[in-house]
Amino acid sequence: MKVLVATGKPFSKEAVAGIKSIVEGSNNEFILLESYKENSELLEAVKDVEAIIIRSDKITAEVVEAAKNLKIVVRAGAGYDNVDLEACTAKGIVVMNTPGQNSNAVAELVIALMIFINRGQFTPKAGKEVSGKKLGIQAFGNVGRIVGRYAKGLGMEVYAFDPFITDKSVFTNEGVTEVSSLEELYSTCDVISLHIPATPKTINSINYDLLSRMPKGATLINTARKEVINEAELVKLMAEREDFKYIADIAPNNAEELTEKFGNRFFATPKKMGAQTAEANLNAGIAAATQIINFFTKGDRKFQVNK
Numbered sequence: 001m002k003v004l005v006a007t008g009k010p011f012s013k014e015a016v017a018g019i020k021s022i023v024e025g026s027n028n029e030f031i032l033l034e035s036y037k038e039n040s041e042l043l044e045a046v047k048d049v050e051a052i053i054i055r056s057d058k059i060t061a062e063v064v065e066a067a068k069n070l071k072i073v074v075r076a077g078a079g080y081d082n083v084d085l086e087a088c089t090a091k092g093i094v095v096m097n098t099p100g101q102n103s104n105a106v107a108e109l110v111i112a113l114m115i116f117i118n119r120g121q122f123t124p125k126a127g128k129e130v131s132g133k134k135l136g137i138q139a140f141g142n143v144g145r146i147v148g149r150y151a152k153g154l155g156m157e158v159y160a161f162d163p164f165i166t167d168k169s170v171f172t173n174e175g176v177t178e179v180s181s182l183e184e185l186y187s188t189c190d191v192i193s194l195h196i197p198a199t200p201k202t203i204n205s206i207n208y209d210l211l212s213r214m215p216k217g218a219t220l221i222n223t224a225r226k227e228v229i230n231e232a233e234l235v236k237l238m239a240e241r242e243d244f245k246y247i248a249d250i251a252p253n254n255a256e257e258l259t260e261k262f263g264n265r266f267f268a269t270p271k272k273m274g275a276q277t278a279e280a281n282l283n284a285g286i287a288a289a290t291q292i293i294n295f296f297t298k299g300d301r302k303f304q305v306n307k
């Protein structure tokens with residue numbers, strides 16, 4: 001089998017070496033396409049491979065069409081909104097992610113961003129402490145739970161909302177307070193951290209109505225996807241509320257406008273870096289390679305997302 005690693009944003013050298021060793025160790029061919037700039041390079045590289053490992057790289061219907069031998073795509077990471085699931089399913093291609101493997105890296109960044117924006121982006125101006133404040137976690141999955149633990153260590157009160165979790169012990173075991181609606185989460189919490197995927201239901205869902213419920217001195221942290229924010233309504237709210245801060249690991253489309261209008265109440269990392277640690281690269285990369293080998297040798301579909 002030919003296994004392609006196609007990463008516009010490359011893995012660390014150690015992660016690449018680890019993936020290569022797993023792929024070649026099971027007598028498969030390893031192919032690497034790193035830091036590519038044009039989609040045409042991806043289209044060429046996928047031509048005769050059976051498996052692909054990606055990060056935020058886009059697996060479109062066109063890519064699927066070009067990849068005549070493709071059997072499996074593994075998104076080394078959590079969110080798979082970059083993969084055309086319908087196109088893959090139509091061709092019988094299995095799509096997987098590697099849940100949890102990069103979560104700690106993202107959670108650590110959430111804490112860093114929260115402190116950075118509350119300390120005036122590290123300028124000498126008097127900032128705000130997070131201890132004693134209320135943190136609301138929207139979607140209590142792998143990343144959200146770790147964020148909750150770290151926030152409690154900082155002396156924050158932690159609240160969470162996740163309608164997909166029916167087992168209430170998840171919240172009690174983590175020592176966080178579950179709220180029963182999004183509106184309640186936003187009305188209660190000084191800081192909100194988003195951990196929702198980008199789906200037709202969540203896109204544009206973080207809007208004026210929700211954000212305007214947050215108490216004075218509010219901070220919104222987005223390490224999820226830029227698409228979930230209603231950007232025009234965010235601008236409206238930030239124009240009305242001089243106390244409101246927004247920090248993101250995915251630059252919004254209107255980043256320039258936000259910087260111009262709101263100065264140090266807004267910051268976005270220059271390139272999405274939540275999962276960009278040596279540890280996360282290695283964990284997610286190795287998991288992806290192992291899942292591919294297990295799929296081919298044992299038919300293991302444990303992490304399939306297009307069932």
Ligand code: 3PG
Pocket residue numbers: 009055056057076077078079080102224272273274275276
């Ligand atoms: C994820 O969904 O796993 C994160 O957003 C990380 O994405 P990346 O691998 O493109 O950095």
